[in-house]
Amino acid sequence: MQGQGTFNLPPAASTIAPAYDSLFYFIYWLSVFFFVVITVATIAFVIKYRRKKGEAFKLTTGFCHNTPLELVWSVIPTLLIFVIFIWGFQMFMRYWVIPGNAMEVRVTAQQWNWNFKYPEGASREILVVPKGRPVKLLMQSVDVLHSLFIPDFRVKMDIVPNRYTSLWFQADQEGEYDLYCTEYCGQKHSRMTTRVSVRSESEYRKWLEENSVTPTGDVLYKRYGCNTCHSLDGGTGNGPTFKNLFGSTEKMSDGTMVEVDDNYLRESILDPKAKIVDGFEPVMPTFKNTLSADELDSLIDFIKTQAE
Amino acid sequence: MYGSSEKNYLTYPTGVKSWLFTLDHKRIGIMYLVLILLAFAAGGFFALTLRLELFRSGEQFLDQDTYNKFFTLHGAIMVFLFIIPSIPAALGNFCLPLMLGAKDVAFPRLNLASWYVYVLGAAITLYSVAMGAVDTGWTFYSPYSTQSGGEVISMTFGVFVLGFSSIFTGLNFIVTVHKMRAPGMTWYNLPLFVWGTYATAVIQVLATPVLGITLLLLILERAVGIGIFDPAMGGDPVLFQHFFWFYSHPAVYIMILPGMAIVSDLIAVHSHKKIFGYKLIAYSSVAIALLGFLVWGHHMFISGQSEFSSMVFSFITFFIGIPTGIKIFNWVTTLYKGQISLNTPMLYALAFIILFTIGGLTGVFLGALGLDVHLHDTYFVVAHFHYVMMGGTVIAFLGGIHHWWPKIFGRMYSELWGRIAFVFIFVGFNMTFFNQFMLGSQGMPRRYHDYSGFYKTDLFERYHGFSSFGALILGVGFAIITIYLIASLFNGKKASDNPWGGLTFEWATTSPPPTENFSYEPVLKHGPYDFDKVLPEDI
Amino acid sequence: MDNTATEVIDIHGEEHHRGHPALAHHFHSMEQQHESVKLGVWLFLVTEVLLFGGLFCFYAIYRAWNPEMFINANEYLDVKLGAINTLVLIFSSLTVALATRSIQLDKPKQTVGFLIVTIGCAATFLVIKYFEYSHKFHDGLLPGKFFTNLAVEGTNPHIFFSIYFAMTGLHGLHVVGGMVFLGWVTLRTMKGAYSSEYYTPVEMGGLYWHLVDLIWIYLFPLLYLIG
Numbered sequence A: 001m002q003g004q005g006t007f008n009l010p011p012a013a014s015t016i017a018p019a020y021d022s023l024f025y026f027i028y029w030l031s032v033f034f035f036v037v038i039t040v041a042t043i044a045f046v047i048k049y050r051r052k053k054g055e056a057f058k059l060t061t062g063f064c065h066n067t068p069l070e071l072v073w074s075v076i077p078t079l080l081i082f083v084i085f086i087w088g089f090q091m092f093m094r095y096w097v098i099p100g101n102a103m104e105v106r107v108t109a110q111q112w113n114w115n116f117k118y119p120e121g122a123s124r125e126i127l128v129v130p131k132g133r134p135v136k137l138l139m140q141s142v143d144v145l146h147s148l149f150i151p152d153f154r155v156k157m158d159i160v161p162n163r164y165t166s167l168w169f170q171a172d173q174e175g176e177y178d179l180y181c182t183e184y185c186g187q188k189h190s191r192m193t194t195r196v197s198v199r200s201e202s203e204y205r206k207w208l209e210e211n212s213v214t215p216t217g218d219v220l221y222k223r224y225g226c227n228t229c230h231s232l233d234g235g236t237g238n239g240p241t242f243k244n245l246f247g248s249t250e251k252m253s254d255g256t257m258v259e260v261d262d263n264y265l266r267e268s269i270l271d272p273k274a275k276i277v278d279g280f281e282p283v284m285p286t287f288k289n290t291l292s293a294d295e296l297d298s299l300i301d302f303i304k305t306q307a308e
Numbered sequence B: 001m002y003g004s005s006e007k008n009y010l011t012y013p014t015g016v017k018s019w020l021f022t023l024d025h026k027r028i029g030i031m032y033l034v035l036i037l038l039a040f041a042a043g044g045f046f047a048l049t050l051r052l053e054l055f056r057s058g059e060q061f062l063d064q065d066t067y068n069k070f071f072t073l074h075g076a077i078m079v080f081l082f083i084i085p086s087i088p089a090a091l092g093n094f095c096l097p098l099m100l101g102a103k104d105v106a107f108p109r110l111n112l113a114s115w116y117v118y119v120l121g122a123a124i125t126l127y128s129v130a131m132g133a134v135d136t137g138w139t140f141y142s143p144y145s146t147q148s149g150g151e152v153i154s155m156t157f158g159v160f161v162l163g164f165s166s167i168f169t170g171l172n173f174i175v176t177v178h179k180m181r182a183p184g185m186t187w188y189n190l191p192l193f194v195w196g197t198y199a200t201a202v203i204q205v206l207a208t209p210v211l212g213i214t215l216l217l218l219i220l221e222r223a224v225g226i227g228i229f230d231p232a233m234g235g236d237p238v239l240f241q242h243f244f245w246f247y248s249h250p251a252v253y254i255m256i257l258p259g260m261a262i263v264s265d266l267i268a269v270h271s272h273k274k275i276f277g278y279k280l281i282a283y284s285s286v287a288i289a290l291l292g293f294l295v296w297g298h299h300m301f302i303s304g305q306s307e308f309s310s311m312v313f314s315f316i317t318f319f320i321g322i323p324t325g326i327k328i329f330n331w332v333t334t335l336y337k338g339q340i341s342l343n344t345p346m347l348y349a350l351a352f353i354i355l356f357t358i359g360g361l362t363g364v365f366l367g368a369l370g371l372d373v374h375l376h377d378t379y380f381v382v383a384h385f386h387y388v389m390m391g392g393t394v395i396a397f398l399g400g401i402h403h404w405w406p407k408i409f410g411r412m413y414s415e416l417w418g419r420i421a422f423v424f425i426f427v428g429f430n431m432t433f434f435n436q437f438m439l440g441s442q443g444m445p446r447r448y449h450d451y452s453g454f455y456k457t458d459l460f461e462r463y464h465g466f467s468s469f470g471a472l473i474l475g476v477g478f479a480i481i482t483i484y485l486i487a488s489l490f491n492g493k494k495a496s497d498n499p500w501g502g503l504t505f506e507w508a509t510t511s512p513p514p515t516e517n518f519s520y521e522p523v524l525k526h527g528p529y530d531f532d533k534v535l536p537e538d539i
Numbered sequence C: 001m002d003n004t005a006t007e008v009i010d011i012h013g014e015e016h017h018r019g020h021p022a023l024a025h026h027f028h029s030m031e032q033q034h035e036s037v038k039l040g041v042w043l044f045l046v047t048e049v050l051l052f053g054g055l056f057c058f059y060a061i062y063r064a065w066n067p068e069m070f071i072n073a074n075e076y077l078d079v080k081l082g083a084i085n086t087l088v089l090i091f092s093s094l095t096v097a098l099a100t101r102s103i104q105l106d107k108p109k110q111t112v113g114f115l116i117v118t119i120g121c122a123a124t125f126l127v128i129k130y131f132e133y134s135h136k137f138h139d140g141l142l143p144g145k146f147f148t149n150l151a152v153e154g155t156n157p158h159i160f161f162s163i164y165f166a167m168t169g170l171h172g173l174h175v176v177g178g179m180v181f182l183g184w185v186t187l188r189t190m191k192g193a194y195s196s197e198y199y200t201p202v203e204m205g206g207l208y209w210h211l212v213d214l215i216w217i218y219l220f221p222l223l224y225l226i227g
């Protein structure tokens, strides 16, 4: 299903990848050439002019200057760097200039999960795109820096809080690919990964329709990564367990007692820093920008069902 | 330890106090050397732990928080406590005045102060580690660094203090080179080690204050929330990156120029041949130092900076390859028609040429705008900078230590063990890091505690496993070096004054030198590399 | 520690002022020593300029991003007090220069006088700054998250005050540092340590003080006069 990768590079699964790979291999062979010249010359000289055991020091030649030679190794690399620069720059402009007809997917990154919002309203933690259509990712972060990286497409872009960044690609092979966060973002940086799924246009459509209905709370609980901090079985993680949470009375870090009702749950999810449960750090991110109203309802219902 | 009849800077005066309050650049150099090697051992400990954790996919024995702290500590210790001071503060301190034919550096008290400031900075850093360390990565990127739970304030303050130590050393060296040269020693008679250290000192003085103010503002940001870097308060996190790299890119040339400086000297002396293109090597150091200030943005091609800045930074980045290439070709040509001794220091010098070339050429991949998009923040970058820092600077440092060891301590180490250890280091190093290039270009991101559950996990595991195995071999190599060097202090053969047949001033005095360096007033009679005119007996 | 110094053979027979007590053992002559110290201090001043240079960059960047906010916020600074401080510092630059001149003419008493006036100016500067600061504290014109004044218009006015306090605060620390150093030089001058033959510390103190003054001369218009 996937195109074969090479020894150095993964499968080339986007339209930009083959162009990328030829620039890569151009510099690669150039480097091999320089490396071989330097290494072979070094080894050859060492063997040829090696001092014999016990041989006394003698006066050596004063050969220490040769203009043509020095010109050769200044001018040739200079010419080469112009080639590399211009080629690299053209490559970069292909990344930078986003085709006008690209379909737009909104990406929200937060510690430590991804959310993709599709044009028709679906919203998922995985990236599903149709084959053969340019896709633009319009990305924002709600907390710290992140970076979206799909090796098989050769694309990567940082995501900066308080501004949008974007990237684009056009996948031309159906298949499943890895997507990584490549800007260090704290504890679970290495788990902030997900899948990209490239499907035919019709299957993509089908998928979109299936996902336009709001999923149930237990699905959202995993999708938005609540499970990374909140358990259902009473165990304490980064955050308090959801077991028997609803209806209980809890102590906050400022000493006040709070009864857990719908409004408190709502506030805890949308504005977690407002009230901090005693004994926990205020590390929970806000989900204000990620959850739709329906999703919020489902989640709160889900938490309620965790109480007997 | 040493023949007590003989008075040299090591044996006289005696007592701990005479060391702690010494103004002698040679003793200060040794005191630096000891601490720097300890820092290296600490950084190496963290490195080996990282490698063991990455040996297989899934969590082995470090949890995520510990792993994140360990790579931060590994990077921060290696960069700020080890590699930046390493060659200038230890070998530079020892050799520079000797090579100039001076009695000391220009400001001996400042020199001692810089050592104490280093100790203070190291102490603060240790305190930070003891209180729970930091998990921000050595780059301290905002806004994570203003939010994370770690000891960011004390750690950055430690680095801030260490900066002063670096500035003091640099300032001292610049003045020393300008004002303390022996009669007859013109700029073009300076050993290339001096040229390289001089260029380094210029960067230290010009770049470090900017890091200082940036860290100070980061500390303020965390302590009182001034809002300059924090996006939640209208600040700009990308601005922090600009300021960080404005220092930290020139800093990579603070690391490599002294390494190149050592190699220039070692190649000439051990091939007993006049260095090829002396002036070009000297100028290229200065050119690298200056160009190094204009390329910091190549760390930020996809950070959200404008594409125009990216273009300019990429363009200038490539130009550093020219003077660097000139140096490499000049070293290789120096070997031509020489009289080459393949002893331990020379092995390291030759290894430097090969390994640094790999590191530098892979820098060209990263400097090319389009290519960096895919390679940024993958193990390709990790491999690149270990090839230049470990394969470049550390290898050169090892070469320098072996080269000047007889002069510093008056003892020879075991040549046989020296060569054995070299093989371990060379093989172990390449096993550890060469496959990381493929690992990275295949897509493995850096700063990842765990790589299980990916489509490529099996592929990553093969490379990572091999790399961890190589790191162990590397560790054995360093253990061997530690043992035979320490042993040489006790039972090494006494070193002659000029064991390698060098022509610079430090070889003209006794091994070890007397307190005031020379028992006579040195006057320059020939160039540093006149192996075509002068035999070592005649210096 | 000087066990080998006696063996030094003077082979190029140049004039040595070996006699002067202030000549360190590793220099050949007073002149070499003076030149070295001077170069060293100049380099030190370069690092200082770069340290502040970082802050000036922050200033420039944020001003370019929020030009209106800067102008609004600048109105809350007291131009009169700032101007007085500028005059005080310029005057002190003059006196510190005169101090160097007097010692070159071998008039240590005058030197002491000029130095004390300089230190007095520095103290005046700090007192005025104290009044300015306490006024700002009172009005809630504080850096970053402590900023509580709602009257200032524009986006993120707290950043202007972060920059204001960072710049003037760092400068203030330098003023304090200068007072300490000049105080030490004054004491040494009173003890008769300097003369026209050796006055390096007086001159270097002056150089440093000029820099502190110069930085203020940039800070004043950039912070107070942009309206």
Ligand code: HEA
Binding pocket: A034, A076, A077, A078, A080, A081, B139, B252, B253, B255, B256, B298, B299, B317, B318, B320, B321, B322, B324, B325, B326, B328, B356, B357, B359, B360, B361, B363, B364, B366, B367, B368, B372, B375, B376, B377, B381, B384, B385, B388, B389, B392, B393
């Ligand atoms: C000793 C330290 C050192 C040195 C000397 C260098 C040298 C160079 N580095 Fe490296 N670099 C680092 C340490 C160093 N680097 C570190 C620590 C990082 C990562 C930091 C982090 O993120 O944690 C980094 C990251 C880094 C990046 C950012 C990557 C990323 O994060 O995406 C880039 C991009 O341009 C780069 C480029 C270069 C270049 C072009 C050189 C050049 O100076 C190399 C010049 C040498 C040659 C080119 C080879 C010899 C020349 C010839 C044989 C002639 C022929 C040449 C041509 C035809 C061009 N480096």
Ligand code: HEA
Binding pocket: B037, B038, B040, B041, B043, B044, B045, B047, B048, B050, B051, B071, B072, B074, B075, B076, B078, B079, B082, B083, B136, B137, B138, B139, B382, B386, B389, B390, B394, B432, B446, B447, B448, B449, B471, B474, B475, B478, B479, B482
């Ligand atoms: C000078 C710089 C330097 C040096 C020498 C090294 C050396 C090594 N480094 Fe590291 N490294 C960095 C600088 C350096 N590193 C930086 C800046 C980072 C980035 C951090 C970040 O992302 O924030 C990094 C990151 C980094 C990573 C990536 C982590 C990640 O992204 O998740 C890895 C993984 O393999 C690694 C491994 C190693 C290994 C195996 C060595 C080996 O070469 C180590 C070998 C050394 C030893 C084994 C010690 C042996 C010593 C003795 C036996 C005693 C000698 C003592 C006396 C003589 C007294 N390093």
Ligand code: CUA
Binding pocket: A109, A110, A111, A112, A145, A146, A147, A181, A182, A183, A184, A185, A186, A189, A190, A192
């Ligand atoms: Cu998100 Cu790393």
Ligand SMILES: [Cu+2]
Binding pocket: B248, B249, B252, B295, B296, B298, B299
């Ligand atoms: Cu760089």
